[in-house]
Amino acid sequence: MRQIGRCRAHTNIALIKYWGKRNNDLFLPMNSSLSLTLDAFYTDTSVTLDSNLEMDEFFLNGMKQDKDETKKISRFLDLFRQTANSDVHAKIESYNHVPTAAGLASSASAFAALAGAANTAWQLNLDKQTLSTYARRGSGSSTRSIYGGLVEWNMGEGDISESSYAIEIDDASWDIGMIVIAINKNKKKLSSRIGMKLTVDTSPFYPVWVTEAKNDLIAMKEAIKQKDFIKLGEITESNGMKMHATMLGATPPISYWEPDSVKAINKVKEIRNNGIPCYVTMDAGPNVKVLCRQSQMSDILDKLKESFTNDQLICSAVGEGIKQLTDTEWSY
């Protein structure tokens, strides 16, 4: 038996953040979130079922990965094996397409692509919504990378895994783009998994964050409905800052900011004060993402180049959802 699935998934950047789990095993979040899928960053993954294999084999960018790395992938694929009532092992090949400087090797695109490839390999024909609940079990933000455009990850109910899925709410085809400002990391920082757990457990602001995220989501969906870019941007920046504020309240205080993160934030504010609407958002790392109008990207880029080098600035259009790759499209 030899079946193969090949899938491409793009990364996504949350505009309403996901920060904190209510169920650590099932990756069930404390709040619903909303993201923009990015065209410029993606992962291509193939899953080849091979009954001759005694265990899964995992290659990342052509390099065979060690036991520990492979184990994470195997455990994720067990979800598909279970559904397919199968015990066959697989060879997994994954290629990250991420500009080197960005340090954005996101697990979001990784587990979404893996889910898409596994779905095909085991011929499960799971629909996207169901697939998003599978992707979630690999990494929370992967849930949203199943879709393109503006995507809502519904937090769902209680401990019911199937209730916590993503849907595309808008194709974001109304002049939206994003510039990623890649800040070099000086040192290894706290993983988002540990950072969010510490925040949930120790920040007195956390309950307020959950309420704010809920309200921000409602307001943002309304802004999207009205294609109100300014409102979308303002809520994005405000929500991201509130997430970082919540972390700063943890014991000990958590901050992912580097000096150049503040330089980028201040620069974007300056550009905005000079009349071009653009808004920052940050995740569990020092990089700064700038939500802007696609049509104003080159003007903004010119201004950002006063403070950052060319290879620190990566422009992205809106990305699409996962897609199966044909033999000819799989070019590795």
Next chain:
Amino acid sequence: MRQIGRCRAHTNIALIKYWGKRNNDLFLPMNSSLSLTLDAFYTDTSVTLDSNLEMDEFFLNGMKQDKDETKKISRFLDLFRQTANSDVHAKIESYNHVPTAAGLASSASAFAALAGAANTAWQLNLDKQTLSTYARRGSGSSTRSIYGGLVEWNMGEGDISESSYAIEIDDASWDIGMIVIAINKNKKKLSSRIGMKLTVDTSPFYPVWVTEAKNDLIAMKEAIKQKDFIKLGEITESNGMKMHATMLGATPPISYWEPDSVKAINKVKEIRNNGIPCYVTMDAGPNVKVLCRQSQMSDILDKLKESFTNDQLICSAVGEGIKQLTDTEWSY
């Protein structure tokens, strides 16, 4: 009639922050706070009552100030005139002793020195506690600069001005010091008056901040009682970060941080991780203050010099409360 009062007051840095007023006219705070008075930064002020003057005259560092600046001082001196049942005008001379790079021309020492000098000039013999309620009406943090060492500013009750005063709770003579890391400001930022009002009015985290400040104050007073420097430092850093977190939650988000503020925070964390206890706190500006043991100051300074220039680093011992200056001590 010609009466003169001369007074020196030191600035103070809050370890439990004051951020937000419950009564804007009377400068009554939303929470009690606790500070360390610093020896290195002070203001000398003389108040000379002169019945020949038709209005108050205000000289700062030898320069006559304009109408608007003088008006603020006059309005403050009206409190003393009222108490003394006097209508005489005064010549006010004020000298700030603040290393140039620090940008720390604090209103805390200014209004405390002015209050002390006015008290003598009008021969009111107000005790320090009462004087602290007068100083408060010029600038909230001045309340604490009446005293030396570790000072608590009791928030008081309702709209009762006399209930909101400062007291010295410890002379801080147990190996405590502070290093101010002066970060150059690139641009004029929001005043603390406006910043705190925006925070109170728009940050959803604000009610949590008030509760946290209350709890932190109780814990810090216990740490001071036990002369537990580590605990004192941990609460200081945590409380300051929570204040900045609360601002970050405002609409629009407020941040006083500059890139070099983050550099300083990260450097202090590195020094601490290498075994020397030291803790950061920040106010409504980019400067970073490092609470440390006086005896370890030079070791910490050596490390900080890897990242900052000599004139950015100002060491301070613990300062004393206000004191009247004799003719010979007044050297201007």
